[in-house]
Amino acid sequence: MLAAQLILDQGIHVEGINFYTGFCVEGHTHAIRKKDRNKAKRNDALWVAEQLGIKLHIIDVIEEYKAVLLNPKHGYGANMNPCLDCKCFMVKKAQEWMAENDFDFIITGEVLGQRPMSQRRDTMQIVVRDTDPHERLLRPLCAQRLTETVPETEGWVDRKRLLGLTGRSRKPQIKLAENYGFNDYSQPAGGCCFLTDKAYSSKLIDMWTARNDRNYELDDIMLLKVGRHLRPKPHFKLIVGREEGENRFLEGYRKQFTYLRPTSHAGALALLDGTAQNKDEIELAARLCARFSQGKQAAIVSIAVKELGKEEYTLDVSPLKANDIPEDWYL
Amino acid sequence: MNRETFDLKGLICPLPVIRTQNKIKTLNSGDILVVLCSDPGALHDIPAWCRIHGHEIIDSQNKEGEITLTIKVVH
Numbered sequence: 446m447l448a449a450q451l452i453l454d455q456g457i458h459v460e461g462i463n464f465y466t467g468f469c470v471e472g473h474t475h476a477i478r479k480k481d482r483n484k485a486k487r488n489d490a491l492w493v494a495e496q497l498g499i500k501l502h503i504i505d506v507i508e509e510y511k512a513v514l515l516n517p518k519h520g521y522g523a524n525m526n527p528c529l530d531c532k533c534f535m536v537k538k539a540q541e542w543m544a545e546n547d548f549d550f551i552i553t554g555e556v557l558g559q560r561p562m563s564q565r566r567d568t569m570q571i572v573v574r575d576t577d578p579h580e581r582l583l584r585p586l587c588a589q590r591l592t593e594t595v596p597e598t599e600g601w602v603d604r605k606r607l608l609g610l611t612g613r614s615r616k617p618q619i620k621l622a623e624n625y626g627f628n629d630y631s632q633p634a635g636g637c638c639f640l641t642d643k644a645y646s647s648k649l650i651d652m653w654t655a656r657n658d659r660n661y662e663l664d665d666i667m668l669l670k671v672g673r674h675l676r677p678k679p680h681f682k683l684i685v686g687r688e689e690g691e692n693r694f695l696e697g698y699r700k701q702f703t704y705l706r707p708t709s710h711a712g713a714l715a716l717l718d719g720t721a722q723n724k725d726e727i728e729l730a731a732r733l734c735a736r737f738s739q740g741k742q743a744a745i746v747s748i749a750v751k752e753l754g755k756e757e758y759t760l761d762v763s764p765l766k767a768n769d770i771p772e773d774w775y776l
Numbered sequence: 777m778n779r780e781t782f783d784l785k786g787l788i789c790p791l792p793v794i795r796t797q798n799k800i801k802t803l804n805s806g807d808i809l810v811v812l813c814s815d816p817g818a819l820h821d822i823p824a825w826c827r828i829h830g831h832e833i834i835d836s837q838n839k840e841g842e843i844t845l846t847i848k849v850v851h
Contacts (some may be wrong), residue, residue: 465790468791488790488817491824505794669790697786 681719712738789817
């Protein structure tokens, strides 16, 4: 937002690009969880574009992003976040868009030293080396601390009116935002990507391990964001809705999964991801489903079971007790 | 002027916005696009996208979670 405003201040036409990888935190969350429905129902990128009065183009990179996540040349961060490769990928995509749409250069909101992996001087230089042979990548917030780029040497932008911010503190940016009158802005700090989240990364690794395959589809990575995930067997796990919004979301997957639902008591829908190999394993899933229903203290709970390709039937089961569920079943 | 209905039910944001954006690129000025969605986020995001690109939201309805947005394309 600030980088764009600095360039707009120089009378330069700016348009925004937002890449959707499937791992973006916002967007889906207010759509799914009821508890999040009091939060502002907005896409931050669209909101910022509207505040700045610029166009925004949202680009679906879900398929192409798989290669970035599965084989990051520069490795992962603390979790499954391939930040440096991600940055290189997005700059390359932005350059393609720039060429197709007759723009002259790219700006990003990076600040030297702000982030431990992707915004160090050496890693920022790697992004330039790997993606920007024509020096069209300008970082307005810290440009005065970096080598001049073509937009500066050609005089398209006035380097003196760019900034030389550095370090982890965001106070200078907050001050700048105040000066511009921006009193509402997003503060991503890594929180805009599920891959930086430890719990999410753990569920992603579990999914790959269980399938013995690291490939994924959009539905796979969306489902990792929703519900309680419990794996009682290596070959199946249960995804149990935690509230009404998640149940509604999970219901959209009933045709793709075996699912279970309490009928004698109120309770959550549970999807069975994988294959239960016999009646005992279906019963185990039903007892788990019953555990997360209003009937968890009851002697018997009726669970409707709908296996793929079969008629629905009902199992009457005793709910598992809290102590019956090993800690390591929770993903 | 053409009128087209685009069913995006089941998709969650920002995919309805992306699909609407890409669809509108293929339409002519004055065409009407009726977008059907189920994600409540689309009620905010698609109109926001339309405002910044200059397209007009002619009608917006939310009936028990079935969202219908009617857009007049302006290129």
